[in-house]
Amino acid sequence: MAATSMIGAAVKRREDPRFITGHGQYTDDIKLPGMVHMAILRSPYAHARIKSIDTSKAKAMAGVRAVYTGKDLEGKVGNMPPVFIIPDANFKTPAYPVIAIDTVRYTGDQVAVVVADSPAIARDALDQIDVDYEPLPVVVNEEEAVKPGAPQLHSDVPDNVLFHWKIAGGDPDAAFQNAEVVIKERFIQQRLIPNAMEPRSAVARWDPGTGELTIWHTTQNPHITRFVFSLLNGIPENKIRVISRDVGGGFGSKIDTYPSDVVAIFATRDLGLPVKWVEDRRENFVGTIHGRAQTQEAELAATRDGKITGVRVKSYANMGAYTSTGPAAGVPTWLFGLVVPGAYTIPNAQIEVIGAMTNTTPTSAYRGAGRPEASYLIERMVDRLAGELGMDPVELRRKNLIPADAFPYTSATGLVYDSGNYQAALDKALAMVGYDSFRQEQRQQRQQGKYVGIGFSTYMECCGLAPSRLMDDIGFQAGQWEVGTVRLLATGKAIVLTGTSPHGQGEETTFAQIVSDKLGLPIEDIEVVHGDTGAISMGWGTYGSRGNAVGGSAVYLATEKVLEKSKKLAAHLLEAAPEDIVAENGKFFVAGSPGKSFSIQDIALQANLAWNLPDGMAPGLEENSFFDPLNFVFPFGTHICVAEVDAETGETKILRYIAVDDCGVVINPTIVDGQIHGGIAQGIGQALYEHAIYDENGNLITGSMMDYVVPNARQIPFMELDRTVTPAPQTPHGAKGIGEAGTIASTQAVVNAVVDALAPLGIKNLDMPLTPERVWHAIQQARGGSNGH
Amino acid sequence: MRQTIRLKVNGVERQGEVEPRTLLVHFLRDGLNLTGTHVGCDTGQCGACTVLLNGDAVKSCMVLAVQADGAEVRTVEGLAVGDAYHPIQQAFWDLHGLQCGFCTPGMIMAAVGILKRNPNPSDEEIREQLEGNLCRCTGYQNIVAAVRKAASDMQGQPAAQPVGASAAGGASGE
Ligand code: FES
Ligand code: FES
Numbered sequence: 001m002a003a004t005s006m007i008g009a010a011v012k013r014r015e016d017p018r019f020i021t022g023h024g025q026y027t028d029d030i031k032l033p034g035m036v037h038m039a040i041l042r043s044p045y046a047h048a049r050i051k052s053i054d055t056s057k058a059k060a061m062a063g064v065r066a067v068y069t070g071k072d073l074e075g076k077v078g079n080m081p082p083v084f085i086i087p088d089a090n091f092k093t094p095a096y097p098v099i100a101i102d103t104v105r106y107t108g109d110q111v112a113v114v115v116a117d118s119p120a121i122a123r124d125a126l127d128q129i130d131v132d133y134e135p136l137p138v139v140v141n142e143e144e145a146v147k148p149g150a151p152q153l154h155s156d157v158p159d160n161v162l163f164h165w166k167i168a169g170g171d172p173d174a175a176f177q178n179a180e181v182v183i184k185e186r187f188i189q190q191r192l193i194p195n196a197m198e199p200r201s202a203v204a205r206w207d208p209g210t211g212e213l214t215i216w217h218t219t220q221n222p223h224i225t226r227f228v229f230s231l232l233n234g235i236p237e238n239k240i241r242v243i244s245r246d247v248g249g250g251f252g253s254k255i256d257t258y259p260s261d262v263v264a265i266f267a268t269r270d271l272g273l274p275v276k277w278v279e280d281r282r283e284n285f286v287g288t289i290h291g292r293a294q295t296q297e298a299e300l301a302a303t304r305d306g307k308i309t310g311v312r313v314k315s316y317a318n319m320g321a322y323t324s325t326g327p328a329a330g331v332p333t334w335l336f337g338l339v340v341p342g343a344y345t346i347p348n349a350q351i352e353v354i355g356a357m358t359n360t361t362p363t364s365a366y367r368g369a370g371r372p373e374a375s376y377l378i379e380r381m382v383d384r385l386a387g388e389l390g391m392d393p394v395e396l397r398r399k400n401l402i403p404a405d406a407f408p409y410t411s412a413t414g415l416v417y418d419s420g421n422y423q424a425a426l427d428k429a430l431a432m433v434g435y436d437s438f439r440q441e442q443r444q445q446r447q448q449g450k451y452v453g454i455g456f457s458t459y460m461e462c463c464g465l466a467p468s469r470l471m472d473d474i475g476f477q478a479g480q481w482e483v484g485t486v487r488l489l490a491t492g493k494a495i496v497l498t499g500t501s502p503h504g505q506g507e508e509t510t511f512a513q514i515v516s517d518k519l520g521l522p523i524e525d526i527e528v529v530h531g532d533t534g535a536i537s538m539g540w541g542t543y544g545s546r547g548n549a550v551g552g553s554a555v556y557l558a559t560e561k562v563l564e565k566s567k568k569l570a571a572h573l574l575e576a577a578p579e580d581i582v583a584e585n586g587k588f589f590v591a592g593s594p595g596k597s598f599s600i601q602d603i604a605l606q607a608n609l610a611w612n613l614p615d616g617m618a619p620g621l622e623e624n625s626f627f628d629p630l631n632f633v634f635p636f637g638t639h640i641c642v643a644e645v646d647a648e649t650g651e652t653k654i655l656r657y658i659a660v661d662d663c664g665v666v667i668n669p670t671i672v673d674g675q676i677h678g679g680i681a682q683g684i685g686q687a688l689y690e691h692a693i694y695d696e697n698g699n700l701i702t703g704s705m706m707d708y709v710v711p712n713a714r715q716i717p718f719m720e721l722d723r724t725v726t727p728a729p730q731t732p733h734g735a736k737g738i739g740e741a742g743t744i745a746s747t748q749a750v751v752n753a754v755v756d757a758l759a760p761l762g763i764k765n766l767d768m769p770l771t772p773e774r775v776w777h778a779i780q781q782a783r784g785g786s787n788g789h
Numbered sequence: 790m791r792q793t794i795r796l797k798v799n800g801v802e803r804q805g806e807v808e809p810r811t812l813l814v815h816f817l818r819d820g821l822n823l824t825g826t827h828v829g830c831d832t833g834q835c836g837a838c839t840v841l842l843n844g845d846a847v848k849s850c851m852v853l854a855v856q857a858d859g860a861e862v863r864t865v866e867g868l869a870v871g872d873a874y875h876p877i878q879q880a881f882w883d884l885h886g887l888q889c890g891f892c893t894p895g896m897i898m899a900a901v902g903i904l905k906r907n908p909n910p911s912d913e914e915i916r917e918q919l920e921g922n923l924c925r926c927t928g929y930q931n932i933v934a935a936v937r938k939a940a941s942d943m944q945g946q947p948a949a950q951p952v953g954a955s956a957a958g959g960a961s962g963e
Binding site: 022024194506712 | 808810818819822823824825826827828829830831832834835837864865866868869874878881882883885887888889890891892893894897912915916917919920921922923924925926927928929930931932933
């Protein structure tokens, strides 16, 4: 509509002024009169029986308002519910009390809670609680946990198998029987810790007069948490208001509802005082969900000329000590399993996943969730196959990539890929890196004793989580639609409501662009409101790269409705037929007579005054649109990493990082690029740096930012980005999702590059993270092991 | 137990009562209600709490409030002059140097420190000196670009080209 389209414009973010001046409002910034502070005593044991707890000394301390144990809350709040219950998987639902009652099952499990007048007193009081533990045997590894004789976590989860899930498409057994080549590999998706920079926190306030609970909360999905709080705390859903305006990153870790939040709500009702809880970073390491943590056995079947005919995977997924109240079990099953065949025409596939309970922090969705694990597997296997066949990895990919004319494409696992042109993205990336001359240069460098390699990732992913009708099939106990509301006020200003809950994704800007583009309203006049269940009717949140694909689509459709109504009103005011009205640059006029027009602001005023509406038109200018797409969206692209390994130190240096991504129509290229940058950084983090390690007693030995490497500015390279644009056929604006693609694409590009660099030594696989020490050992071993160790 | 401290914060004389163990960051946030300074770890690893103490960028979770008695502190709230953002704030906005915004105040204050020490740093120097400030959202690329842009804006010169940018464009060629 607007002459200068706002779609695709690099608009500067409208949320930034408050952040660059220090006026963001994160949960920890909230202060209420009379507010008291909560601290949590967490188990130092990974597995133990609680013989007794003595809270008397803590209770007697000056300034302590209350101390709660699991027994105190028993029967008063519900257990944490699993959100994903995978069908046909013999899924178990062990009890997950908000505070441990008689057994602790991981280091960091909640044992008692103190509420006091200051955070310092609350923490001091934790030291005064005496707990008598009887240690129990511990199991931390997912494969060990399901072996006979392993320590058992829950009496109702035999052999620690939370679920066992299998899907197959085509005839995988025949494919492997008839295969000319079969390769096998074992991949360890090491455990990662999301480490959003803002720790989790909550401020809960009970109003005894109205019976209303208000909770400021670091969440990615305030309406889902409202529902869970209602269920667990026994407060009617319509008496709860969850506010999460500014949230300092989530990456999946703030999807879950956590026991701490439920206890804070219990405490504010119990004490009649506002209660604040803020975790510190050490607590975040053990108390907030972890991600990845899978051990995979993978097999690929192929012909000798490089046609992939089948893939078979058995994966052990470490679920931790409880099923977290988030996507947990959905991650290793459908988010992982269904996308294993990747961007390739693999007709036969079988994926089997065993969800194992262990004495570790519960795992759930960490950026990409399931798709990085799948994408890594298939992209590494394709490189392994290329090595086996002596083929160039690019040639092998070309031979197997789904052709552009095959969309919509039904994969062996039953997904219907919406649209794509995988070769175009690959070609663009190859041109950027100069692949034509790369191999020759590499040969020369090898002759000079340099270990330089190139790694490819021709990834696809599946996101934009929806449609709701599928959620029942896959066991997600939620809907996945979104509603967008566009409201024009009498002054011509607009309020846009969205139930997605951005926490860095910039939707205050992109959604305003969508509305501005259609209505011709200046973007400054559009306020996007999110993260407040008191203002927004419903929403399922921001995760799974669904913000724009689902939430943005709902806003788009609501804006169209506003435009339609505006045209009708303009027609009435101009005494013309609605079909003859043209809307352009925020002006409404009869086609061919732009001289006499009404502006969108005029229309908004008239609609709100309602002095002169056509018969049958309701007053006001506000529209809702509910959107539930028919399918996921499927972004894709090619990432290429060029890396050099120093054979003397084992150190990897990324020389170039190239990313060509296709997320359909782009609303704001700057924001899209930012999402890709951040995503790649996290993927590189997994490839080279990050690793959550438990010792055999279940202690998290990488329990701080000293021991767990969150990559810094020196460790992340400059990234060269470009894109292709293949519109999404099933979203109204043609956009897909881009929040996770960078992470899903990048890890294997880096590892493939390092393995390629070390190919002359016969190295075929390396376990992540590729620390200098690990790589150095692998090099020593490959050289004959004599001068290592 | 409690001690009175007096210090100048963002140009204004302030005073408050603190315990000997109170960290400067907590005094700023809770005592003075300057919540722009964030706590990401409180153990000196993330840099979210970076402020200027007597002109130097420091992590305010590593300083006791009593140590700042008599000092001059500047926080992110005190960086803009009237309506005019500091060139570093402006550059972060212009170049999308932030996403969730949580690390941003610390990043900006650290950048003030970097440009004070070295008014014309290379990309590599910026990356080195930002090592103590973690960002989980941006992958640092636009932060580095923002610091570089601010450096040249502060010298009244056009920004240098990004190191390593390919012909195809460091941003996104369409
Ligand atoms: S809060 Fe001070 S360095 Fe993290
Ligand atoms: S912008 Fe979110 S941590 Fe830096």
